[in-house]
Amino acid sequence: MFMGEYQHSIDDKGRIIIPVKFRDLLGTSFVVTRGLDQCLFAYPKEEWAVMEQKLKSLSLMKSDARAFTRFFFSGATECEWDKQGRVNLPGNLREYAKLEKDCIVLGVSNRMEIWSKNMWNEYFQQSEQTFNDIAEKLVDLNFDL
Structure with a gap:
């Protein structure tokens, strides 16, 4: 499971170092x-396959489904580590x-997220x-913290 919050920086070439424990979970090749x-969302290949199947099951007859599928897949790229444990994020x-x-860099259960520090x-x-309001709504959905 991905969890935790880490501060890192991107170099001039668009490379970022990812925490070692996240690298172990992502494997040698993963999808961003x-x-x-x-x-940005980063998925191990196995989790990406699960997401792919879920999105494939959406109806092409619904414009929202087509739009989200385009948004999600058109930005996807396969990434690998360099020798220093960095990944090059496309422009x-x-x-x-x-x-x-x-x-x-955040761990969020089945994925890693990369955020601008300001964002x-x-x-x-x-x-x-x-x-607190969000937690109350989750309780209403039978999700107990």
């Missing part, structure tokens, strides 16, 4: 794509997530204010 909330993905220098801080502050 546009995530929700303007961050289009760095631009989407506004990744310039300081980044936050993460903004998101976290907004979410922190509504965290």
